[in-house]
């Protein structure tokens with residue numbers, strides 16, 4: 639039960655998937671992978687004007703989801719105050735077209751996590767978080783681009799949400815039509831959707847002409863493959 643590969647989030651009233659529970663997963667490996675695959679997550683919180691949901695770039699260190707933003711940002715202040723939040727990520731892998739409109743669906747991978755915000759103040763932990771943020775945007779970038787100076791660092795809050803409870807829900811496969819509809823003269827199937835990393839485009843404002851570094855070329859190649867693999871849509 640103690641390694642990352644076998645650990646699961648405890649199933650409680652808060653995170654148990656009721657609707658189509660066979661699509662649910664609670665193991666840390668799956669949930670962490672979904673947070674890693676998503677470029678951003680929605681942060682849901684009880685704002686001063688009612689329930690509020692804000693999209694934010696994030697990265698992950700172990701079971702902590704890391705956010706950074708202006709110290710003046712409402713959301714960063716909220717996270718820094720230790721308030722409860724609900725984080726969600728979702729990726730769409732296909733349009734599922736059934737013979738009946740009732741059974742139209744999406745293939746997706748999604749995760750929902752609950753926890754509380756926490757301001758990271760320890761300089762070493764902040765540095766680790768800054769590196770993890772840079773690494774998520776582009777592995778290798780931290781050692782290449784100019785690192786944050788004192789002023790930039792002071793203007794930036796870094797907050798973490800330790801995942802207390804979480805669930806994943808994944809739909810794959812083809813349409814699930816009613817038996818009686820299978821004879822209808824209507825096309826049915828899946829239209830796969832893939833997120834694709836494309837070739838880098840040079841900034842025209844660059845004064846020295848810098849060639850695209852090898853770590854970026856490697857990222858472009860490997861991520862095209864990663865997304866292709868993760869969007870494996872099977873008609874079952």
Ligand SMILES: Cc1cc2nc3c(=O)[nH]c(=O)nc-3n(C[C@H](O)[C@H](O)[C@H](O)COP(=O)(O)OP(=O)(O)OC[C@H]3O[C@@H](n4cnc5c(N)ncnc54)[C@H](O)[C@@H]3O)c2cc1C
Nearest residue numbers: 652653654655656657728744746747748749750805806807
């Ligand atoms: C891109 C996308 C589009 C969707 N579109 C629709 C739609 O149009 N209509 C529809 O009915 N459903 C849709 N779903 C499924 C939807 O997210 C819910 O699972 C479903 O509506 C049941 O909601 P509920 O609150 O009744 O779930 P419950 O099963 O009662 O939720 C209980 C707990 O289960 C977990 N949970 C629920 N849903 C998810 C999830 N998607 N991912 C991870 N954990 C979850 C959470 O921890 C939640 O607190 C979609 C899902 C995705 C990812």
